Each structure stands twice: as C-alpha cells, then as structure tokens.
Amino acid sequence: MRVIPVACLKDNYAYLLAGDGGDAIVIDPSEAPPVQAALQREQLSLRAIWVTHHHFDHVGGIEDLCAALGAMPVLGSQYDLEQRRVPRQTRGLREGDALELFGQPVSILEIPGHTLGAIAYIVAGCAFSGDTLFVAGCGRVFEGTMAMMQASLAKLRALPADTALYCGHEYTVANLRFAAAIEPESSAVQERAQWAAALHERGEPSVPSKLADELRCNPFLRWDADAVIAAARARGAADSTPASVFGALRSAKDTF
Ligand SMILES: [Zn+2]
Numbered sequence: 001m002r003v004i005p006v007a008c009l010k011d012n013y014a015y016l017l018a019g020d021g022g023d024a025i026v027i028d029p030s031e032a033p034p035v036q037a038a039l040q041r042e043q044l045s046l047r048a049i050w051v052t053h054h055h056f057d058h059v060g061g062i063e064d065l066c067a068a069l070g071a072m073p074v075l076g077s078q079y080d081l082e083q084r085r086v087p088r089q090t091r092g093l094r095e096g097d098a099l100e101l102f103g104q105p106v107s108i109l110e111i112p113g114h115t116l117g118a119i120a121y122i123v124a125g126c127a128f129s130g131d132t133l134f135v136a137g138c139g140r141v142f143e144g145t146m147a148m149m150q151a152s153l154a155k156l157r158a159l160p161a162d163t164a165l166y167c168g169h170e171y172t173v174a175n176l177r178f179a180a181a182i183e184p185e186s187s188a189v190q191e192r193a194q195w196a197a198a199l200h201e202r203g204e205p206s207v208p209s210k211l212a213d214e215l216r217c218n219p220f221l222r223w224d225a226d227a228v229i230a231a232a233r234a235r236g237a238a239d240s241t242p243a244s245v246f247g248a249l250r251s252a253k254d255t256f
Pocket of ligand 1: 053055114131
C-alpha cells in the first residue's frame with residue numbers, strides 16, 4: 001500500500017491510499033480538485049472515501065468527488081452517521097469494527113475530544129489521526145472534555161513506536177515553538193524544530209512522523225514526563241494526573 005499526501009486548502013492534508021492494482025481510497029478530502037489531480041497523476045481509480053471527523057475542512061470535497069466520479073462508499077464514525085453531519089456517509093464505524101483495505105486489516109480507534117465522532121484508521125503500520133494527534137501537537141478540544149481527549153491520545157500513544165503518523169494539518173513548525181516553550185531544555189525538541197524548519201523551507205510535508213519521535217517531542221503525549229508535569233503545574237494544572245497535565249497544556253496552547 002502506498003500513501004500519497006495531498007495538500008489541500010491552506011494547510012490541510014488529504015491522503016490517497018493506493019493498492020497495487022490501481023485502486024485507491026481517499027481519507028479526509030477537504031476539496032476535490034487537488035485530490036482529482038493526484039488521482040490523475042498517479043493513474044488511480046477512487047473506490048471509497050473515509051473521513052476521520054465531520055469538520056468541513058475534512059469532508060468538503062465529498063460532494064464534488066461523488067458528482068465527478070460517481071457514488072461510492074463514504075465511511076466515518078457511527079456517531080457522525082447518527083448526527084448526519086458527513087455528506088453522503090454510507091457506513092458508521094465503531095472501535096473494533098473489522099475492515100479491510102487491499103487485503104490488509106484496518107482497525108478503527110474511537111478518539112473523541114476534538115469532536116465527539118472522531119476516529120483514527122490504523123492500517124499497514126500507518127495511523128491516520130485527523131485533528132486529534134498532530135506532528136508535535138494535538139487538536140483543539142471542541143466537543144469533548146480534556147480528560148476524554150487525553151484518553152484518546154493515550155490510545156494513539158499505545159500504538160507500536162514505529163507507527164507512521166499521518167495527521168490532518170501541517171502545523172508542525174508552530175507546534176514545535178510551543179513544545180520548546182514547555183520543554184526548553186529538551187535537545188530532542190530543538191533538533192526536531194530544526195528538522196521541521198528545514199522541511200518548511202523546502203516546502204516539504206512533515207508527514208509521516210514516526211510515533212517514536214512524537215513520544216520524545218510532542219508535549220501532548222508526554223503528560224507523565226517530569227519536565228512536562230512541572231510546566232503544566234506552572235500553567236495552572238491542579239494536580240499531576242494525566243488529564244490535569246494535558247488540560248493545562250491544551251489551555252496554554254489555545255492562547256500561545
Ligand atoms: Zn477538525
């Protein structure tokens with residue numbers, strides 16, 4: 001399986017997942033034209049659309065893709081199906097549902113917090129995390145609670161360390177500025193910031209990121225690191241529990 005990142009809108013990513021036979025699915029098509037251009041360039045036929053959550057900058061291209069290429073399966077969470085907030089959704093997914101892509105098993109993680117219907121797709125050593133886990137950061141908590149979001153990030157953190165993370169936005173440079181404010185002594189964060197700046201300079205994406213690198217550099221996965229706990233306590237965390245540490249960091253990032 002090949003993963004082809006497709007830059008959309010200002011800083012969004014859609015992803016084409018392509019099998020050997022020329023078939024592909026797309027994850028989170030926020031707009032149709034760049035996805036169609038990538039399909040054409042790669043000589044791929046689109047067979048299905050998968051979405052991580054209902055936000056417009058993840059589903060905005062569904063109507064146009066179906067109008068241009070014909071109706072096709074549109075997969076999202078069961079919650080979003082019940083809320084009827086993903087265009088043309090045909091199937092609702094829950095954690096543990098069995099799914100297959102190009103002969104490989106796909107697992108679904110329910111990761112509420114950014115939205116209540118957020119899910120991640122895990123396939124072939126890749127995690128598509130939408131706006132829940134970013135490279136060096138995480139999404140805002142719009143619909144859930146801080147504790148809910150932290151529990152969702154804990155599920156992603158528990159994936160194998162060599163998992164390739166593909167997220168919904170290119171926010172990496174800004175995320176690492178915040179990471180450096182939280183852990184100013186961390187050489188891992190400083191090296192990562194230089195890496196991200198160089199990619200940004202060349203106009204290259206920072207996805208995929210290895211989960212192992214996120215474990216070292218992403219403050220939103222480091223609620224049990226001493227330096228992160230101290231930084232969170234200094235920013236109002238009531239105690240050192242993961243939910244409190246995470247909540248204080250997320251609140252601090254909202255106004256950073
Ligand atoms: Zn979103």
